[in-house]
Amino acid sequence: MDDEIRTFADGAPDVPPYWPEARAKARERLLREAREGRGFRFPRLGWQAVAAFGVTVALVGGVAVVLSGQPGGPGPGVGTSVALTTGELDPRPGQFIVVESDTMYTSESVDGSGHSRWLYRTHRKIWRSADASANGLLLIEGREPKPYPGEALPEQARDWRGSDWMQLASCPGRLAAWRTDYAYLSVLPTDPVILRKRLYERASGGKPGADADKQAFVAAGDLLRETYMPKEQRDALFMAIGGIPGVKAAQNVEDSAGRKGVALGRDSDNGTLEQLIFDPESHLLLGERVTVIAQKDGRPPVGSVLALTAQLNVSVVDKLPDAPNVAADGSCSVEQASASPQPTTVPTPGPTDPQPAPTEAVLTEEPATDEPAAEPAPTEPNITEAPAPVDDAPEPAPMEDSPAGS
């Protein structure tokens, strides 16, 4: 360090230590976000107020209901149940996909008074722009928690009542290959082998290894959780997950709504089996399940269920509902701050190459079934030999202009 800079280093003001109460609060806030945001969440930004929502079509994972007709949609009457195989959603640009789910995950916390854990439960309803052009919305309602297997319910778990509205800011440009909006998902490769490579790329920059298999499985879950994609992509993804080393299939696995499906699961490092449960025909995600499979110190007995969810229905609406006290989501406004470090000057070809806008290419009445042209996919060469750095991950659909979102 040179003299002048040394002078500043020596003269740095002494500051009081991080006030423990503030520190604990910040940590708790982070943990809360981590628990609520399982799976990848949209970063956040300002919320656009909108009028009451109009439901157009609802598709159900075995329980779906169509609430009203949509031009060109599969329009059974109000309140009619739709068999999984007959109804496919046809979200248009500007519309929102709504997913409702029940969740139960493990909550663990460590604080001054020690270590406590329980199974916390919520009902979630999430609205996300089909083409990432607008901010989304998330409603989380508390449900009565369950004790961690073999333990008593801790005091702090008893405060579960209430609900929260949260804004979900949309910054598709920043999310790049980590997007999960319909426009992005609907142009994923329909070849399972290529799609499987994409999972590895998304998870670990394409680097091989045991951890990469685990991460690829996690990446698949992130694409499926609280999302909707066309049948072709669902089928391909189901096959792609089956091709990840270590993944095993199981029949008749129940989600938290009691629906049975085919599960694709993988052993975790800590003695549990993590399963994604699918409808055997539609390949819609029914739910997730985490089960203890190996006895370990401090772990509950084999067979204990530590997480169980159900995606109850998926629908498309034109507008977001009016929501009270929405927690603003400012993370898109620090877009620069959250970009990952660029240690060296990596010459990136730049995502400026003209690519077909997926919203026009895909959201048609009758998605062309055999046309690979629907996939922009200029990205595959990246992933085979030279693992691309994370930031070079392909960006199939840079949707820079988000009219409603900014």
Place this chain on the structure above:
Amino acid sequence: MVGVQDIPETLDDSALIAQSMADPECFAALFDRHADEIHRYAARRLGQEPAEDVTGEVFLVAFRSRARYDRSWPDARPWLYGIATKLVAQHRRAERRRINAMAKVSVERPGTFDERSADRVTAEQLQPRLARALTRLSAAERDLLLLVAWADLTYEDAAVALGVPVGTVRSRLHRLRVKLRRALGGIDPFAEEPQHG
């Protein structure tokens, strides 16, 4: 669903962040490792209260963008400092007020401090002559200087934090030193020489 307490210290930040993709709650371990340091940096720049907000926000922003963390960097500190610096920038006005206040201390109340409070002032606040020098720097220059001087980042780390090539950091620091030499040179710390700027 690994408890935070299960995370071995030998696991580097990069691996920890990777693990937090599968198990988000692990990310709290990154907070445990670096929160104090990030807080100290923010507090030096903004004072205690805004520093608490900024520190909490740094880790939330980091958590939400963890998927894009460049995993070839085992140490997450430069990344976190980069986020912190961007967030401090949102408090530019508060920072300017703070620096101006510190720059004026001796000017406004020359000789009225007793030994103890004078000690306190120089310990908890920036020496007025340094504060005055800071007021002469652009925001970008101040960010760079304080990342190196107060966060103790290497040039390479500062380059990562600011998202610029390391060559740029070197040349900016060169210009910065010249500017500082002029601002600091020959000025008595407690002189009442009026400073414009």
